[in-house]
Amino acid sequence: MTFNDRARLDPSKVKRRRTATGVGVGGGVGLIAVFLISQLLGVDLTGLVGGGGVPGGTTQDQGQALEECQTGEDANASVDCRMVGAATSLDDYWLEAAPTVGVNDYFTPEFYLFSQATQTGCGNATSAVGPFYCPADTSIYLDTGFYEDLRTRFGANGGSLAELYVVAHEWGHHIQNLTGVLESSRDGETGPASAGVRVELQADCYAGAWTAAASGTDDPSGTPLLETVTDAQVRDALSAAAAVGDDRIQGTDANSHTWTHGSAEQRQKWFIIGYQNGPGGCDTFAPAVP
Numbered sequence: 001m002t003f004n005d006r007a008r009l010d011p012s013k014v015k016r017r018r019t020a021t022g023v024g025v026g027g028g029v030g031l032i033a034v035f036l037i038s039q040l041l042g043v044d045l046t047g048l049v050g051g052g053g054v055p056g057g058t059t060q061d062q063g064q065a066l067e068e069c070q071t072g073e074d075a076n077a078s079v080d081c082r083m084v085g086a087a088t089s090l091d092d093y094w095l096e097a098a099p100t101v102g103v104n105d106y107f108t109p110e111f112y113l114f115s116q117a118t119q120t121g122c123g124n125a126t127s128a129v130g131p132f133y134c135p136a137d138t139s140i141y142l143d144t145g146f147y148e149d150l151r152t153r154f155g156a157n158g159g160s161l162a163e164l165y166v167v168a169h170e171w172g173h174h175i176q177n178l179t180g181v182l183e184s185s186r187d188g189e190t191g192p193a194s195a196g197v198r199v200e201l202q203a204d205c206y207a208g209a210w211t212a213a214a215s216g217t218d219d220p221s222g223t224p225l226l227e228t229v230t231d232a233q234v235r236d237a238l239s240a241a242a243a244v245g246d247d248r249i250q251g252t253d254a255n256s257h258t259w260t261h262g263s264a265e266q267r268q269k270w271f272i273i274g275y276q277n278g279p280g281g282c283d284t285f286a287p288a289v290p
């Protein structure tokens with residue numbers, strides 16, 4: 001997906017944290033990494049990474065705005081600035097679209113780039129967890145190194161829309177936090193028809209809805225942020241959605257009862273439903289099996 005070179009970005013929408021020191025997860029790194037890998041693009045890390053909060057009363061790194069990211073040209077040139085471009089577009093989209101899913105008090109989530117490890121309102125997290133949304137501090141956390149993993153470890157095509165899809169999915173979890181779906185669906189069940197999978201598929205659906213409308217989002221001066229999405233770019237986003245399907249991550253003989261995010265087929269299906277019907281079509285809780 002290509003940004004209009006002259007569009008103005010809002011650098012304050014994404015903040016970069018310094019690489020944390022002393023946030024390590026102790027001796028259990030391997031075990032925790034293996035466990036958390038199943039949480040890719042996940043929702044709720046509460047209790048998973050131990051402790052929670054900020055140890056020893058140290059001050060949380062508030063991060064620095066990505067001031068080098070001023071224009072669409074910057075977004076086309078660097079992945080960090082693409083995150084700013086994505087945030088600028090997603091915020092503009094959801095300001096208008098949130099009421100259609102019953103949210104009348106929409107506000108912008110915090111969005112932090114980090115590397116290796118960081119402290120969050122949901123506990124300490126390492127990059128092994130993949131990008132995630134923490135409802136406790138209404139923040140998205142992302143290490144752009146994940147995009148390399150998407151291509152090399154999970155076999156996605158890559159491409160800029162695949163990167164933006166990941167952000168749009170996490171933004172979708174923020175919307176779900178505001179609709180109350182995140183809170184009401186936290187039953188700890190797994191499997192293809194579990195509430196947890198329905199939450200993930202709805203976030204994919206919201207990502208598809210944004211994708212279809214993205215070229216209609218504007219910068220603060222009214223300049224369109226993005227050029228019209230191409231079919232090839234949509235295929236790249238679908239490839240990313242499939243790559244993080246539970247059956248792909250867990251293997252072909254995976255036990256579907258352990259699924260937390262849905263199969264490759266389910267994730268692609270709901271992205272397309274959102275793409276074609278908008279966020280109002282994203283009721284992943286209605287069908288017996290979504």
Ligand SMILES: [Zn+2]
Binds near residue numbers: 040043169
């Ligand atoms: Zn998710």
